[in-house]
Amino acid sequence: MSSHTLQKLAAFTSTPEGGNPAGVWIGDSLPEPQEMQRIAAEVGFSETAFVAPNKGSKRTVRYYSPEAEVPFCGHATIATGVALGKKAGSGTYQFATTVGTIPVEVSEYCGEMRAALTSVEPKFELPSDTLLKNALSALDWDVDDLDSSIPPARAFGGNWHLVLAVKSKQRLDDLSYNFGKLKQMMLDDDLTTLQLIWRENDGLIHSRNPFPVGGVVEDSATGASAVALGGYLRESNIINAPQNINILQGEIMGSPSHLTLFIPKKGGITVSGTAVILSD
Known part of the structure; x- marks a missing residue:
């Protein structure tokens, strides 16, 4: 053994x-x-x-x-x-x-x-109209809630994630969604989490990640979606690489998390952080 x-x-x-x-x-x-x-x-x-x-x-x-x-x-x-x-x-x-x-x-x-x-190597594609419509419906969000400077995208950095950026932190903070509806939509579209974000400034993004396909209402820190997001921001020319971005996640859940993202000019995206042992 x-x-x-x-x-x-x-x-x-x-x-x-x-x-x-x-x-x-x-x-x-x-x-x-x-x-x-x-x-x-x-x-x-x-x-x-x-x-x-x-x-x-x-x-x-x-x-x-x-x-x-x-x-x-x-x-x-x-x-x-x-x-x-x-x-x-x-x-x-x-x-x-x-x-x-x-x-x-x-x-x-x-x-x-x-x-x-x-x-x-990250990649991204635009979501279908049906996927976007179903996601917004499950989240009870409206197209007018979205930040047009970061259009919706399916982004990949190891797993596929749906990136949705909103105009206000309040819209992000007030997250409440239909678990079963969102889970089925994500299973149908091979999505691991939703990367829901609000960009405070060029170097700081707030994030929330529903994860119903894993049986979890929300992830408090999601490195896979962070690298997928970084790749999307670079490949779509929303940012000029190289760039560092701090991502804050888990705040509303009472589990504040800090992810440090480094987006180079080309190649894979780097995310770093610390960790503490809870128990053996």
Whole structure:
């Protein structure tokens, strides 16, 4: 029987009260898919990362929500990076995921472990009229609520996300949606979360991420949607790369999270943050 550890960490935060919790399972070899699904459901967080082998810079990683396997998860990757850093030290780890190899750079700064992942090549496309109409209906939003400077888009940085930007923070703060309706729409369109944003200024974006397909009403920090957003902003020429953007998420939920986005001129998008251990 292979040895393994299971830790619970909160990613994109320096305090246990904030961030997005993730399970991090590290062992000699990955369990069978049904066992990973069982463990993820038992942990109960939006995602649990399963990592093997126990040593070395190259690791195979799989991600499971309580209900299904997820191709890629940003906050669980950051949590895993910090967990590996605390166990094996700083350095660059190569995560072999189902969407490709993700480099994760782990370093210590001011006494804290920090992890930075660089996404696969991002891409985006315009949503269909039907998708946009159904999303707005499920959210009880109106076209007039949207910020025309950041048009709606389907964006990819490992998973597909629907990006909807609104004109006011109040519209974002007042989020309330039809769980079943939104979940079905997302399943039909292969969406992992909705990246709902309000841009305060060029360097600061507020974000909320409904995640009903994972059985979670809302994610408090979503690294995968952050890199997808960064890629969309660059590829659509909404911003001039290179650029750094801070994303604040989870504030309304009482789990404030801080994601740091670096958008280079080309290639994958980097998101970084800290993580704290909640329990072993």
